[in-house]
Amino acid sequence: MPSHDVLIIGAGLAGQRAALAAAQAGVTVAIMSKVHPVRSHSVAAAGGINAAVSVTDDWRSHAYDTVKGSDFLGDQDAIEVMCSEAPAEVMHLEHIGVTFHRNDDGLLDLRAFGGASVKRTAYVADITGQAILHVLYEQLMKHSDTVDRYEEWFTTSLILDDEGTCTGCVARNIRTGDMEVFTAKNVILASGGAGQIWKPSTNALICTADGITQAYRAGVPLMDMEMIQYHPTTLLENGFLITEGARGEGAHLLNSEGERFMEKYAPNKMELASRDVVSRAEQTEINEGRGVGEDGAGIYLDITVVPKKRTLEALREIVNIGKDFAGVDITKEPILIRPGQHYIMGGVKTDVDGATPVPGLYAAGEVACVSVHGGNRLGANSLLDTLIFGRRSGEHAAERAKSMTMPTNDRTQLLKDEAEIKEIIGRPKTGRRVSEIKDELGTVMNRYVAVFRDEAGLQHAHEVVRRLKEEAKSAYIDDQGTVFNQDVLGAIELGYMLDAAECCVVAALERKESRGAQFRTDFPERNDDEWQKHINTSINGDDVPTIHYSPVTITQWQPEERKY
Amino acid sequence: MDTRKPAQDFTLRIRRYDPDSGEAPYWDEHTVTLEPHRSVLEGLLQAKAKYDGSIGVRCSCRAAICGSCGVRINDKPGLACHTHLEEALKRSKDGKITVEPMGNMPVIKDLIVDMDAVHWKKINRVTPWLIGKTPVPEREYVVDRVSMVDVTQTMACIQCGACVSDCLSMEVDPGFIGPAALAKAYRFVGDPRDAEQQQRLKDLAEDPNGIYNCTHCFKCVEACPKGVAPMNQIMRLRRRAGSDHHIDDRNNGHRHEAAFVTLVKQGGLLHEAELLPRSYGGDSWFGKFAPKAGAELVSSLPVITKAVLRRKVNPKLALVPHKIPKQDVKAVREIFDTIGSREERYELNLYVVGDDKDLEQPVAGAVEDRSTT
Ligand SMILES: Cc1cc2nc3c(=O)[nH]c(=O)nc-3n(C[C@H](O)[C@H](O)[C@H](O)COP(=O)(O)OP(=O)(O)OC[C@H]3O[C@@H](n4cnc5c(N)ncnc54)[C@H](O)[C@@H]3O)c2cc1C
Ligand code: SF4
Ligand code: SF4
Ligand code: FES
Numbered sequence: 001m002p003s004h005d006v007l008i009i010g011a012g013l014a015g016q017r018a019a020l021a022a023a024q025a026g027v028t029v030a031i032m033s034k035v036h037p038v039r040s041h042s043v044a045a046a047g048g049i050n051a052a053v054s055v056t057d058d059w060r061s062h063a064y065d066t067v068k069g070s071d072f073l074g075d076q077d078a079i080e081v082m083c084s085e086a087p088a089e090v091m092h093l094e095h096i097g098v099t100f101h102r103n104d105d106g107l108l109d110l111r112a113f114g115g116a117s118v119k120r121t122a123y124v125a126d127i128t129g130q131a132i133l134h135v136l137y138e139q140l141m142k143h144s145d146t147v148d149r150y151e152e153w154f155t156t157s158l159i160l161d162d163e164g165t166c167t168g169c170v171a172r173n174i175r176t177g178d179m180e181v182f183t184a185k186n187v188i189l190a191s192g193g194a195g196q197i198w199k200p201s202t203n204a205l206i207c208t209a210d211g212i213t214q215a216y217r218a219g220v221p222l223m224d225m226e227m228i229q230y231h232p233t234t235l236l237e238n239g240f241l242i243t244e245g246a247r248g249e250g251a252h253l254l255n256s257e258g259e260r261f262m263e264k265y266a267p268n269k270m271e272l273a274s275r276d277v278v279s280r281a282e283q284t285e286i287n288e289g290r291g292v293g294e295d296g297a298g299i300y301l302d303i304t305v306v307p308k309k310r311t312l313e314a315l316r317e318i319v320n321i322g323k324d325f326a327g328v329d330i331t332k333e334p335i336l337i338r339p340g341q342h343y344i345m346g347g348v349k350t351d352v353d354g355a356t357p358v359p360g361l362y363a364a365g366e367v368a369c370v371s372v373h374g375g376n377r378l379g380a381n382s383l384l385d386t387l388i389f390g391r392r393s394g395e396h397a398a399e400r401a402k403s404m405t406m407p408t409n410d411r412t413q414l415l416k417d418e419a420e421i422k423e424i425i426g427r428p429k430t431g432r433r434v435s436e437i438k439d440e441l442g443t444v445m446n447r448y449v450a451v452f453r454d455e456a457g458l459q460h461a462h463e464v465v466r467r468l469k470e471e472a473k474s475a476y477i478d479d480q481g482t483v484f485n486q487d488v489l490g491a492i493e494l495g496y497m498l499d500a501a502e503c504c505v506v507a508a509l510e511r512k513e514s515r516g517a518q519f520r521t522d523f524p525e526r527n528d529d530e531w532q533k534h535i536n537t538s539i540n541g542d543d544v545p546t547i548h549y550s551p552v553t554i555t556q557w558q559p560e561e562r563k564y
Numbered sequence: 565m566d567t568r569k570p571a572q573d574f575t576l577r578i579r580r581y582d583p584d585s586g587e588a589p590y591w592d593e594h595t596v597t598l599e600p601h602r603s604v605l606e607g608l609l610q611a612k613a614k615y616d617g618s619i620g621v622r623c624s625c626r627a628a629i630c631g632s633c634g635v636r637i638n639d640k641p642g643l644a645c646h647t648h649l650e651e652a653l654k655r656s657k658d659g660k661i662t663v664e665p666m667g668n669m670p671v672i673k674d675l676i677v678d679m680d681a682v683h684w685k686k687i688n689r690v691t692p693w694l695i696g697k698t699p700v701p702e703r704e705y706v707v708d709r710v711s712m713v714d715v716t717q718t719m720a721c722i723q724c725g726a727c728v729s730d731c732l733s734m735e736v737d738p739g740f741i742g743p744a745a746l747a748k749a750y751r752f753v754g755d756p757r758d759a760e761q762q763q764r765l766k767d768l769a770e771d772p773n774g775i776y777n778c779t780h781c782f783k784c785v786e787a788c789p790k791g792v793a794p795m796n797q798i799m800r801l802r803r804r805a806g807s808d809h810h811i812d813d814r815n816n817g818h819r820h821e822a823a824f825v826t827l828v829k830q831g832g833l834l835h836e837a838e839l840l841p842r843s844y845g846g847d848s849w850f851g852k853f854a855p856k857a858g859a860e861l862v863s864s865l866p867v868i869t870k871a872v873l874r875r876k877v878n879p880k881l882a883l884v885p886h887k888i889p890k891q892d893v894k895a896v897r898e899i900f901d902t903i904g905s906r907e908e909r910y911e912l913n914l915y916v917v918g919d920d921k922d923l924e925q926p927v928a929g930a931v932e933d934r935s936t937t
Contacts, residue, residue: 035632038722094705097755483582
């Protein structure tokens with residue numbers, strides 16, 4: 001039975017950063033991931049990472065932009081931590097090898113991003129996430145004597161002792177099908193987001209809410225789950241992302257009349273307003289009949305206004321995506337986009353050290369909700385979030401471990417999880433296929449829990465999710481094997497997605513106002529008096545989750561009207 | 565590519581292998597219905613979702629960025645998510661799209677191969693992390709803009725293994741460090757922040773399975789979905805090792821290359837009989853009289869004899885230099901002179917491109933205007 005001072009579940013940016021921080025603090029570390037670490041979804045992050053590194057910038061300006069971007073739902077103490085520690089973190093990345101783009105003086109070059117008052121996004125062409133993730137993995141290879149890696153291991157449950165302290169997890173070795181109990185003084189959840197609940201989504205196929213639901217099932221509250229980001233520029237065709245970097249470099253959004261319609265919605269920032277604002281503007285144009293494309297469901301993103309050399313150097317991936325996945329040369333013609341599901345602001349409730357209300361359990365990255373993004377995340381703040389709070393939870397967990405003895409675990413949870421897997425594999429082929437249920441979930445969520453929402457739609461979505469939860473209990477699979485049985489993992493993931501989806505819907509129903517990514521057509525105004533608070537959802541057996549509130553921390557920025 | 569074509573049927577012929585069953589690999593066919601510009605991965609996922617969930621294939625991003633879905637499609641390595649069904653079909657001989665696991669790596673199940681056993685082991689071989697110059701600056705290392713853009717080409721490698729799958733040298737010499745790992749090595753050798761470039765190069769040049777083991781077959785360049793062009797990076801490593809750091813490796817790699825260039829420059833064509841002695845003894849006519857060359861030549865005699873006996877080599881033709889018209893020799897020399905006189909090195913780099921007229925425009929000027937309003 002492997003045991004470690006700190007066990008990290010997830011090897012994206014948050015997980016790898018946590019692992020390095022904990023290892024540096026001198027404790028024993030394990031990092032586990034259901035895919036090889038460099039396949040983690042962080043690899044897809046394109047545009048860049050925010051930090052007030054320029055001598056003319058100030059972290060307080062970054063913090064204010066973030067608070068405003070969050071529509072005053074972000075916790076300002078956490079935002080201060082993130083923004084003030086950002087420059088040092090970016091320098092650290094630079095020192096360990098990230099090939100950040102330079103300006104002509106050889107210093108870090110910065111690009112413009114949405115919702116930011118100055119250029120403060122450091123980048124590596126449009127492969128920033130990949131560059132950082134691969135460099136962190138280089139460091140893990142370097143420190144292989146202190147960090148044990150469990151690559152292609154799938155966590156099925158967290159383990160809690162009788163006092164409610166987290167003492168490890170159960171995981172399945174995907175390559176062999178063997179199940180194992182992992183014991184740890186502290187567990188850090190870094191298992192990423194939940195985009196696959198929606199169809200389409202910019203997120204990878206592995207973003208299935210695993211960690212969010214594992215924590216939820218262990219009794220940790222989920223916070224801000226109604227806040228789902230729709231990114232303004234995803235390919236109409238298939239939902240792939242076109243980085244905000246494109247607009248950062250100067251690209252325009254045009255409607256069917258050839259009009260730069262952002263003039264109407266955000267005359268100052270235009271295309272570079274906050275994502276929620278731009279997505280809503282686009283959706284309004286589409287709904288009012290000024291969309292483009294076959295059934296008017298799209299908007300033009302015109303990148304031809306960016307100098308070609310710059311596009312080829314700084315937006316190379318987008319050139320390829322346009323060519324390979326939409327058949328469009330973006331240096332020559334506009335490309336069809338629309339708002340698409342991209343990010344989940346909510347997640348496992350933590351404090352600024354990543355600690356959750358369950359002792360011994362931390363969470364960092366997209367799985368967590370600190371909450372630095374509040375109602376709407378600014379572009380290029382997520383990579384920052386993963387790194388800052390990944391590091392902080394790694395450090396904190398390591399310190400905590402130093403004064404503890406190693407807990408012991410029995411095989412109760414393992415036997416339970418093994419039995420569940422056996423039960424899934426043995427199901428008769430009478431129910432629905434897992435893939436069918438997943439499809440229906442995605443379609444319903446994308447229709448009713450999207451840019452615009454209302455009571456009736458959300459109610460309907462909730463009913464569907466409840467029904468799908470029932471159907472999932474008898475959903476069948478084909479693979480009976482042990483080696484790389486992706487089929488059975490898919491069935492487990494479906495369960496995670498359904499639980500998390502219900503929390504999203506229930507929280508969206510609860511919030512009777514419009515703020516950030518939550519726009520209720522039946523409550524179109526922001527209502528600070530009643531709703532400037534976080535909505536938390538907690539597990540309640542098999543019933544609908546219970547709802548409770550927590551206050552928003554305000555330090556120096558009082559709520560004000562949000563204009564771009 | 566036309567994205568408006570309607571959905572049609574495609575038959576996928578998938579190579580399956582189930583280690584649980586103890587049986588040999590077999591072919592499995594499924595017909596899927598998709599628009600022609602959809603990817604082979606989407607085809608596989610449809611087959612998995614509708615007909616057989618047990619088909620094993622790694623995938624995650626669907627957008628050619630995570631490097632999970634390396635496979636061989638109709639005999640060519642690549643990413644399943646980055647190959648259009650239509651395009652795959654065009655390469656098919658019998659109207660079916662054949663999908664197999666990558667080569668040069670052991671198969672775990674169906675299309676899933678053991679990348680740890682080969683690919684990652686080789687990556688580990690090249691000390692794959694930056695050994696930063698000291699003292700570490702307080703802020704960023706100040707480095708040339710172009711040098712960072714330059715290493716970004718190798719940074720763009722997604723570790724998919726497609727190049728490893730079909731590397732000809734690796735097929736005959738499994739010990740060869742190989743295209744992906746050597747491209748990774750260039751990522752550090754080309755990085756001005758690295759303190760150990762000389763040592764890295766020495767190590768790669770002296771390794772009998774190192775940079776001089778590549779046969780220029782271009783397979784990796786063709787296979788790479790991200791334009792990393794590993795072979796080019798290997799050539800750059802050689803150039804840095806030989807010309808910049810004057811590393812005279814014990815594999816005679818550098819001398820061989822120098823001899824090659826000299827002979828072509830002199831005669832317009834390669835003179836094979838001169839190549840071997842010069843590679844061993846030194847890049848001049850006297851090379852063959854060097855004691856080292858003698859020893860090496862003697863040790864090569866069995867191979868040469870065998871080749872002559874099997875009529876692979878005709879001694880008369882091999883010993884006499886090829887004759888080509890004078891003006892052609894002159895033209896070849898001119899090429900050498902033109903390239904040699906260039907101040908800047910002409911490096912084939914993905915990110916350093918573009919029209920000169922664009923250069924004059926202020927970079928992303930449009931943004932500057934707007935963010936201040
Ligand atoms: C296309 C795209 C572009 C983006 N661009 C940007 C950008 O430019 N700037 C920015 O700031 N943000 C960007 N984002 C957002 C950002 O990339 C993500 O929010 C962030 O990378 C999440 O990192 P993470 O470490 O939390 O999780 P991930 O990188 O998703 O990693 C999750 C890890 O958990 C593991 N895991 C999950 N479940 C299990 C399980 N059951 N058992 C074991 N392991 C498990 C996975 O294998 C993986 O290793 C972008 C997002 C997308 C989709
Ligand atoms: S060019 Fe060299 S490295 Fe590339 S595939 Fe051929 S032998 Fe291998
Ligand atoms: S060099 Fe290209 S083909 Fe080889 S692993 Fe990297 S991305 Fe894949
Ligand atoms: S699925 Fe990520 S590269 Fe193909």
